[in-house]
Amino acid sequence: QNIVTVCFSVGYSAVALNHVIDFKEKKQEIIKPVSPSELFPSLPIVQGTSKRIKVLTRLTLVVSDPSHCNLLRSTSANIRLYDIIAVFPKTEKLFHIACTTLDVDLVCINVTEKLPFYFRRPPVNMAIDRGIYFELLYTPAIKDSTMRRYTISNAISLMQICKGKNIVISSAAERPLELRGPYDVANLGLLFGLSEGEAKAAVSTNCRATMLHGETRKSACGVVYTVKKPRKVEEEETAVPACKKAKTQA
């Protein structure tokens, strides 16, 4: 809770709390996310504007086996409660599957060790078309020197394939002192090989697009409902010409 308070004082307008699910154990159930209203009785206001801060919930799945992906397709109700879903693929095949077919918002790129696979253009381009963003973490870079090298090398290899599009930089901060302000994070993006405009977008517009992507994914069930009731739409359409007729006659 301390971390979130520091976030707000530094100038962020939306924060996502992450749950990581690892598949080392045989059976794991997805727990219900902690509702943000339990943590804060009243959300403080963003600096500079008069809107309240959003606190979102996020789920990260660490997948090292294709069978783990079935969890995403399952109709477990708890998954629907999370605002953003991210997947952390460990092998090349899983990376391909995550970019092309899985229904997620973010694909996490490993920063703590040397990548076991090289990125290829086709899955990355498909992910960009689908609106999936790649995520880089910066807190390991602050903590340790070897992590910093892996972070920079992985980030630059990603940049060379995707040309700086669809990147989100986020922190995996566990303590409030590991957080950095938005201007600083955009400067970190310069180190990763992004241009200045792309780095600022990685902190602001891309994150907002991810949030919207998560919302559209959540409300995808809603689209099904409107298709089932086409009559309502037709009635509205017929109502409009009647009004027009009335006007012309009058």
Add this chain to the structure above:
Amino acid sequence: MVRFKNRYVLCEVVSEDPRCRQCIEDRALGLAVRDAITRVHGDYGLACCSISFTVKYLNAYTGTVLLRCRKDSYRLLCSALPFVRCLESRAQRYPCFLNTLHVGGTIRTCQKFLIQYNRTQLLRLLQNCTNEEERQCIQKSLLSCSLTEEQSQSGDEEEDDGTE
């Protein structure tokens, strides 16, 4: 016009420990920043950035720091600022981080930004005020802050340091 162009980086020192702010010294901060540049950019980075590197202004009450560097190397400095992890002074380590607020070409632009920023901070503090006296104090200082002609330090315009 032949003149050396500088960039002034305005930062805020954020720390959990309330004692940290009182012990900020310009030399300790300069050393911490140089150390971060060495770790990130190596000897070349340190040499580039330290051509005209100084801590121009330091306000221990609000934790505001103004750094100066050459225009050619301000990117190296800005990208190394997130890596400042702790501040050492008088044989004590305080974990903290620097939050970059504004980068300007002159001290005057940074001062203008700082006045506006302090105004919004005071407004924020006003909401969290519980004491009526403090409230009046803050309101008075809000109405009286302005850009004076003689480049006075903007630290004079805040009065409520203890309520942080």
